[in-house]
Amino acid sequence: MTERSPSLSADQGRPAVLASALLRGVLAAGLGLGSIAVLVMVLWISSPASGSGSGEAVHTAAGLWLLAHGAELIRTDTLTGTPAPVGVVPLLLAAMPVWLVHRAVRDALEPDEGRGAPSPGAAFALVTGGYLLVGAPVALYARGASLSAEPLSLLFPSLLVVAGAAAAGVWTAAGRPVGPPPSWAPVRLHEAMARSRFVRRAEAAGRSAAAGVMVLLGGGALVVAVALVWHADPVQDSFLRISGDWAGRFAVLFLALLLVPNAAVWGAAYGLGPGFALGTGATVGPMAFTGRPAVPDFPLLAAMPAEGAGTPPNWATAAVPVAAALAVAWFTVRRAAPAHGEREEAWSLRETAFTAALGALGCGAGAALLAAAAGGPLGTRALAEFGPVWWRIGAAALVWTAVLGVPLALLLRAWRLRGRTAPEQPEQPAKSTGPAPAPAPAPVPVPEGTTGRNADAKTKDGEGDKDAKGAKDTKGAKDAKDSADDEDAELYDFLPTDPWHARADSERADSERADQPAEAGPVRPPDTTS
16 A cells, blocks of 8 residues: 555646646746736826727737737738738847746746656646647737737747747756757667767857857947947937837837847848848948938937948948857867867867857857847838848858858967877886996905915915805895885885884894995914914
8 A cells, every 4th residue: 555655646746747837838928928018008007198098008018929929910000001010029028938938847847845847848838838828819819909910920930939938948957958869859869969979069069159149249239339329419319309208208218128139130230241121222231321211210220320331430340240250269169179188188170170160050040040030021112121131141140150260260279289298207217227336345354473374275265255256246236236126116105104213223224234244254263373
């Protein structure tokens, strides 16, 4: 009975876990919709010139929530009576639903205390399904309003945005792995990726591509900031001219803040060279501002450069893609040539160039995606095209980062590997090439008074001395060789572990034995009979 109880509790808890994941998706959609609705209602209440009712404000909030997911809205209350599309999505407004879906999936995969977690596939499907359970009624509710969503745009890109955010949440909950697929992936994919160098190349290429895109956005934002300061007077006039009351000006300011990421993408497109379109008949680029622009009255659009050919300040915006190429090269070389590594740890020239090219490709894809999201139509006829063209921006970013990034990566690799060699081996002490010369033996004292009868004894003693001297020379050579070997060994020995007084007694005894003269054989006592 006790062994079966955990399985029974797990079976009973699984429906609650799945229901919790579904509820997280519903709450994520409700929080996003509620935030936009509260903001619209505050602006509607504070505006004294508002002639519409609260129902129209709620319909507007529903349309703006759908627009935040990338849906294209259709505006019906135009001056001519012809419906006009609105496809420019404020990217800062779109960040809110993406973050909410991402967080909902991530939290669903983190098990609560005493409760398990669903599988990654189940969490993805349930959170996405719960989100769409709210999105579908909202789309139907906004269908008959002045801002209704295009049906096809609800599938693409709105559904793709929600699914992508949910997939990113699954990836974050898994620890943001790069390379090895999750455990539920097919076995063939595991084997194919294990046989290649996909992990380190994918990680380095992904980081370098992300760095290139971020540098492009930062450079574009800097270009926009300089343009706003340069054209401060026209920007201020446009801001004051749009609305005369403080509530309307606050709404214009808030809309401008929501469009700041879009302006950064436009600035990056300007620096890359293709620029952006201000209607179907005008193109703005660093080389020239051509055509007749169809520009609505808005503060950010009042900072456009003057019409005609570009000047050196306009050409200076080319530093933005150059900085992006340098970022791609640097983040590639950081992995290809480690700062504290040796030549054996560095990647080859071919692998470094290939990874930098992959980073450039990722940077181009990211720039194209941002350009597609930052632009769109604002009406019909002249305003049918508004913003950067995504495929031109992607191609320009790829060319800049590949042509400059790959050579820069190779140069940075050579610079980081300059002067590096293999690890040096410790120097070995010079060993003795031959036996050390033995010291001359001390002479044997002969007592005085030794005469004729001792001649033979002296001769025999001399021969004995020679034999003893040869033996001593041989012994001295052997001792010298052993001493040289001991000196070599002492260089690598550790400190002795015997007590210091024991070492002192042993060294004193060895010294006394070394001071005694070597034995020269037996010496006969002197003959005193004569």
